[in-house]
Amino acid sequence: xxxxxxxxxxxxxxxxxxxxxxxxxxxxxxxxxxxxxxxxxxxxxxxxxxxxxxxxxxxxxxxxxxxxxxxxxxxxxxxxxxxxxxxxxxxxxxxxxxxxxxxxxxxxxxxxxxxxxxxxxxxxxxxxxxxxxxxxxxxxxxxxxxxxxxxxxxxxxxxxxxxxxxxxxxxxxxxxxxxxxxxxxxxxxxxxxxxxxxxxxxxxxxxxxxxxxxxxxxxxxxxxxxxxxxxxxxxxxxxxxxxxxxxxxxxxxxxxxxxxxxxxxxxxxxxxxxxxxxxxxxxxxxxxxxxxxxxxxxxxxxxxxxxxxxxxxxxxxxxxxxxxxxxxxxxxxxxxxxxxxxxxxxxxxxxxxxxxxxxxxxxxxxxxxxxxxxxxxxxxxxxxxxxxxxxxxxxxxxxxxxxxxxxxxxxxxxxxxxxxxx
Amino acid sequence: xxxxxxxxxxxxxxxxxxxxxxxxxxxxxxxxxxxxxxxxxxxxxxxxxxxxxxxxxxxxxxxxxxxxxxxxxxxxxxxxxxxxxxxxxxxxxxxxxxxxxxxxxxxxxxxxxxxxxxxxxxxxxxxxxxxxxxxxxxxxxxxxxxxxxxxxxxxxxxxxxxxxxxxxxxxxxxxxxxxxxxxxxxxxxxxxxxxxxxxxxxxxxxxxxxxxxxxxxxxxxxxxxxxxxxxxxxxxxxxxxxxxxxxxxxxxxxxxxxxxxxxxxxxxxxxxxxxxxxxxxxxxxxxxxxxxxxxxxxxxxxxxxxxxxxxxxxxxxxxxxxxxxxxxxxxxxxxxxxxxxxxxxxxxxxxxxxxxxxxxxxxxxxxxxxxxxxxxxxxxxxxxxxxxxxxxxxxxxxxxxxxxxxxxxxxxxxxxxxxxxx
Numbered sequence: 001x002x003x004x005x006x007x008x009x010x011x012x013x014x015x016x017x018x019x020x021x022x023x024x025x026x027x028x029x030x031x032x033x034x035x036x037x038x039x040x041x042x043x044x045x046x047x048x049x050x051x052x053x054x055x056x057x058x059x060x061x062x063x064x065x066x067x068x069x070x071x072x073x074x075x076x077x078x079x080x081x082x083x084x085x086x087x088x089x090x091x092x093x094x095x096x097x098x099x100x101x102x103x104x105x106x107x108x109x110x111x112x113x114x115x116x117x118x119x120x121x122x123x124x125x126x127x128x129x130x131x132x133x134x135x136x137x138x139x140x141x142x143x144x145x146x147x148x149x150x151x152x153x154x155x156x157x158x159x160x161x162x163x164x165x166x167x168x169x170x171x172x173x174x175x176x177x178x179x180x181x182x183x184x185x186x187x188x189x190x191x192x193x194x195x196x197x198x199x200x201x202x203x204x205x206x207x208x209x210x211x212x213x214x215x216x217x218x219x220x221x222x223x224x225x226x227x228x229x230x231x232x233x234x235x236x237x238x239x240x241x242x243x244x245x246x247x248x249x250x251x252x253x254x255x256x257x258x259x260x261x262x263x264x265x266x267x268x269x270x271x272x273x274x275x276x277x278x279x280x281x282x283x284x285x286x287x288x289x290x291x292x293x294x295x296x297x298x299x300x301x302x303x304x305x306x307x308x309x310x311x312x313x314x315x316x317x318x319x320x321x322x323x324x325x326x327x328x329x330x331x332x333x334x335x336x337x338x339x340x341x342x343x344x345x346x347x348x349x350x351x352x353x354x355x356x357x358x359x360x361x362x363x364x365x366x367x368x369x370x371x372x373x374x375x376x377x378x379x380x381x382x383x384x385x386x387x388x389x390x391x392x393x394x395x396x397x398x399x400x401x402x403x404x405x406x407x408x409x410x411x412x413x414x415x416x417x418x419x420x421x422x
Numbered sequence: 423x424x425x426x427x428x429x430x431x432x433x434x435x436x437x438x439x440x441x442x443x444x445x446x447x448x449x450x451x452x453x454x455x456x457x458x459x460x461x462x463x464x465x466x467x468x469x470x471x472x473x474x475x476x477x478x479x480x481x482x483x484x485x486x487x488x489x490x491x492x493x494x495x496x497x498x499x500x501x502x503x504x505x506x507x508x509x510x511x512x513x514x515x516x517x518x519x520x521x522x523x524x525x526x527x528x529x530x531x532x533x534x535x536x537x538x539x540x541x542x543x544x545x546x547x548x549x550x551x552x553x554x555x556x557x558x559x560x561x562x563x564x565x566x567x568x569x570x571x572x573x574x575x576x577x578x579x580x581x582x583x584x585x586x587x588x589x590x591x592x593x594x595x596x597x598x599x600x601x602x603x604x605x606x607x608x609x610x611x612x613x614x615x616x617x618x619x620x621x622x623x624x625x626x627x628x629x630x631x632x633x634x635x636x637x638x639x640x641x642x643x644x645x646x647x648x649x650x651x652x653x654x655x656x657x658x659x660x661x662x663x664x665x666x667x668x669x670x671x672x673x674x675x676x677x678x679x680x681x682x683x684x685x686x687x688x689x690x691x692x693x694x695x696x697x698x699x700x701x702x703x704x705x706x707x708x709x710x711x712x713x714x715x716x717x718x719x720x721x722x723x724x725x726x727x728x729x730x731x732x733x734x735x736x737x738x739x740x741x742x743x744x745x746x747x748x749x750x751x752x753x754x755x756x757x758x759x760x761x762x763x764x765x766x767x768x769x770x771x772x773x774x775x776x777x778x779x780x781x782x783x784x785x786x787x788x789x790x791x792x793x794x795x796x797x798x799x800x801x802x803x804x805x806x807x808x809x810x811x812x813x814x815x816x817x818x819x820x821x822x823x824x825x826x827x828x829x830x831x832x833x834x835x836x837x838x839x840x841x842x843x844x
Binding site: 012013014015016017018019020021022023025026027028029030031032033039040041042043044045046047051055058114117155157182184193194196197213215216217222224279281284285286287288289290292293294296297298299302303304305306307308309310312313316317346347348360361362393394395396398 | 435436437438439440441442443444445447448449450451452453454455461462463464465466467468469473477480536539577579604606615616618619635637638639644646701703706707708709710711712714715716718719720721724725726727728729730731732734735738739768769770782783784815816817818820
């Protein structure tokens with residue numbers, strides 16, 4: 001029996017019928033991967049005894065560690081504990097410590113304890129109970145036939161607490177693996193096929209121990225580079241060499257690495273340059289402001305924004321002359337430039353960024369089809385605007401516009417830096 | 423051999439290492455479920471020959487239909503086609519029709535055809551090629567040992583196009599199932615445990631053929647009710663009876679059904695009441711405006727918004743007196759009320775909605791801990807504000823605030839309606 005790697009099992013009808021997206025699994029996979037713990041499969045199954053039993057048996061046959069989430073909440077759709085008792089032996093008993101924790105959890109929040117909540121103290125008598133500081137249902141740990149099983153609640157922040165405080169430290173040395181050095185290079189400004197052509201020579205020279213994956217999304221292509229080796233130093237240095245070489249080919253397209261976000265990078269650039277910013281948004285409807293403020297500490301550089309959806313607001317709040325809108329249309333270079341320039345002046349910031357476009361599905365014309373977006377940018381020295389033609393889907397267009405606007409801000413600092421060092 | 427149901431397999435290292443969330447699967451699951459097509463499992467596996475081979479054999483043993491996404495893109499991380507040829511027999515040949523499609527696809531966009539793109543016309547000679555109108559890589563359809571397999575590209579809008587135009591129509595009668603009547607009731611305004619207590623009598627009376635699942639997320643709890651029966655009419659009428667009864671118990675908490683969104687419902691209410699709205703956001707940083715404008719056609723009711731992150735903008739753009747901020751603090755009932763009142767007047771709308779709070783992680787105090795949020799609401803007749811204490815996580819607090827603000831708008835129309843009919 002050569003068991004290896006990790007299977008992640010998510011229990012929940014809501015995943016199988018598409019009512020929720022399985023973000024728990026991707027979060028877990030990311031954390032495990034960052035510790036070089038290898039994942040075999042991510043599986044989502046129904047809240048049924050049959051599905052749970054089959055999946056546990058199946059994963060138990062091949063995986064060294066099985067991480068299960070879901071099926072431990074306070075309400076009645078949960079049958080996991082009973083199924084686990086039948087499969088692993090054991091019967092449900094009240095765990096006094098958990099019972100006390102549940103009680104104090106509710107007292108602290110000034111709420112009454114319900115019967116549903118107190119039932120969470122029931123656990124199989126043959127498992128190790130793992131304390132859940134974030135919630136009431138504890139995690140349960142079993143070992144059977146050399147496979148380790150951990151059952152966690154499906155509530156994201158409870159699962160995250162348990163993973164961070166217990167699962168990852170406990171299993172960090174469980175799976176023996178060849179060392180993998182891995183880094184994801186984040187690019188913005190060129191589509192997948194064209195990027196692939198541009199770096200094809202570099203890619204061909206990567207060598208057998210290195211693999212490359214393209215991960216495209218609107219406005220971004222991420223390149224994940226993995227180098228496998230028995231020798232950690234060799235893998236690490238090979239990876240850094242590849243990234244150095246790549247940087248020589250596409251210096252302007254690379255905006256960050258791994259879990260960096262454009263809004264995070266832009267936030268760092270604004271902070272380190274002591275710059276402030278304001279937004280004037282039409283077609284992006286406030287999403288640039290939201291992205292910028294999603295970063296903790298953004299209040300030092302993000303001053304404010306105006307979502308000027310209606311043309312009357314472009315006139316009244318952003319001082320765009322009615323005649324300019326009449327002459328050029330609201331979706332135009334002139335309006336994009338004035339929006340960026342004026343919001344900067346009105347809010348007293350160093351930078352103004354603007355969007356005006358046709359997100360769709362309606363509102364397009366032959367001249368300005370759906371997906372036409374102007375992005376304006378202003379500092380005290382420069383005012384510019386650039387036209388983009390994204391696509392025909394509203395949500396995609398919005399996201400694409402926001403990523404491109406954030407990249408415009410990033411490139412401004414990049415070229416400023418080049419001016420100084422150049 | 424009693425094969426049944428559908429397995430969804432997503433191929434891609436990027437899912438297994440947590441770099442992307444598997445939204446393709448949840449979209450597919452939702453569409454299949456809406457046609458009462460039953461899903462056994464959703465599985466994510468690596469871009470490796472071994473993983474793909476094992477998963478196809480495993481799912482082929484139990485499922486009637488296997489839907490595979492990913493591994494068909496233009497770049498070199500794709501080995502699916504070769505693996506499938508080995509497993510199902512067949513060899514890769516150029517499909518003339520696909521080649522022509524790829525060529526015209528690029529000509530139409532004024533781009534050069536790359537070698538990587540033209541390779542997409544290579545398909546196994548023993549599959550049925552399904553035309554992909556949205557992109558270049560076609561879908562491939564095999565039948566082996568009574569199991570049907572469809573391989574689709576992983577690019578979301580290409581997969582969606584293929585599912586809608588071909589997969590769902592083609593397989594809509596493949597799987598015989600007892601009829602399931604299913605509806606999800608969407609609630610906002612009460613947490614999971616308390617809601618469960620409030621409706622426990624109703625839940626206990628549901629009967630054996632009915633199942634209930636609680637699906638909580640910040641600011642919302644969805645209740646999925648499923649009634650199974652051999653008789654469609656009986657299942658449908660039982661379901662409607664349950665929902666009618668539930669509505670008697672929690673009329674104010676229910677905001678919609680199935681895939682309704684609060685922003686969609688609010689949009690309908692604004693439209694049908696001929697009302698316009700403006701936003702004044704601090705801690706939510708533009709996300710209310712974004713949610714409202716994510717609805718196609720929102721330009722008829724959403725006029726504009728101000729993200730007043732810095733107090734200077736609250737003063738300059740929203741006319742909040744400096745003395746009010748000094749006396750009560752920016753996070754206060756007074757400021758929330760004035761923000762809603764003034765943005766309504768400035769933008770000339772029927773409704774103004776505002777948020778001011780401490781999203782975290784820093785900025786909290788003993789009096790006003792992280793998670794304290796005031797939501798203000800104004801019409802020409804009323805001005806109100808309500809205080810909430812959400813939690814200690816920035817992203818959660820933002821989302822919770824936005825859902826609560828949207829629910830505040832919804833409840834305004836609800837009570838207006840009650841006043842008229844009451």
